[in-house]
Amino acid sequence: MTKRREVKNMSERSSFANREALVVIDVQNDFCPGGSLPVYDGDKVVEPLNKMIYLAARRNWPVVFSRDWHPEKTTHFDKWPIHCVAGTEGAKFHPGLKTDGRFGTRSRIFQPENIQVFSKGMGETEDAYSAFDAKNTAGLNLEDFFEKLGVEELYVGGLATDYCVKASVIDAVGKLFKTYLLIDAIAAVNVKPEDSDNAIKEMVNAGVRITTVDQVLKKYLGYK
Numbered sequence: 001m002t003k004r005r006e007v008k009n010m011s012e013r014s015s016f017a018n019r020e021a022l023v024v025i026d027v028q029n030d031f032c033p034g035g036s037l038p039v040y041d042g043d044k045v046v047e048p049l050n051k052m053i054y055l056a057a058r059r060n061w062p063v064v065f066s067r068d069w070h071p072e073k074t075t076h077f078d079k080w081p082i083h084c085v086a087g088t089e090g091a092k093f094h095p096g097l098k099t100d101g102r103f104g105t106r107s108r109i110f111q112p113e114n115i116q117v118f119s120k121g122m123g124e125t126e127d128a129y130s131a132f133d134a135k136n137t138a139g140l141n142l143e144d145f146f147e148k149l150g151v152e153e154l155y156v157g158g159l160a161t162d163y164c165v166k167a168s169v170i171d172a173v174g175k176l177f178k179t180y181l182l183i184d185a186i187a188a189v190n191v192k193p194e195d196s197d198n199a200i201k202e203m204v205n206a207g208v209r210i211t212t213v214d215q216v217l218k219k220y221l222g223y224k
C-alpha cells in the first residue's frame with residue numbers, strides 16, 4: 001500500500017485530473033438540532049461546507065458524502081440513542097446541504113463529475129465511525145474509490161469532530177492521504193466539554209493539517 005502510493009506520487013502525479021477531493025462527514029438530520037443525537041450547532045457546518053462543494057464543482061474535485069445508515073437493531077444503539085436508521089427522516093442529509101453539487105445559471109453550470117454517497121454502520125454489530133468503513137451503492141469502499149480516481153489530498157469537514165470526523169481523518173492519514181481538516185466546518189458532540197479540543201489535538205498529532213474554508217477558497221479561487 002505504502003509503496004504503491006509512493007510510486008504514484010513520484011511518477012504519475014502530473015497525470016491526475018483529480019488530485020484533491022472533498023469529504024463531507026455525516027451531515028444528517030439526527031446529528032443536527034432537532035435530531036435524535038444532536039450536535040450543538042451541528043447545522044452551522046452546512047454553510048461553510050456548501051462553499052467547499054462550490055469550490056469542488058468549480059475545480060471538478062470528487063465529492064463524497066458519508067452517512068450513518070444503521071439497521072433498526074444494532075449493538076451500536078447500546079452506546080448511543082437510536083439515530084440515522086436507514087431510510088428514516090433522521091438519516092437524511094440536512095436539507096440545506098448541496099448534495100447535488102450543482103451551481104450556476106442556465107448558461108453555465110458547475111457540477112463535480114464524481115459526487116457520491118458512502119454509507120456505513122449497516123451491520124448489526126458495527127459502529128463504523130470512520131468514513132473509510134463506508135461503501136457506495138456499488139459496494140466500493142472509500143479508499144478504492146479514491147485510488148481509482150487518483151485522489152491524494154483530502155479536505156474533510158462535517159459531524160462530529162470527536163467521533164466520525166476524528167476516526168475518518170486519522171484513517172485518511174494512516175492510508176497516506178495528505179489530509180486537511182476544515183476547522184470551521186466541524187462541530188463536536190462534547191460528551192465532556194474538552195472532547196473537541198482533545199480530538200483536534202489527536203488529529204494534529206496523527207499528521208492532519210488544519211485549515212479553514214476561507215483559506216482553501218482563497219488558495220484555489222483567489223477569493224473567499
Ligand SMILES: [Zn+2]
Nearest residue numbers: 068076084121
Ligand atoms: Zn451511528
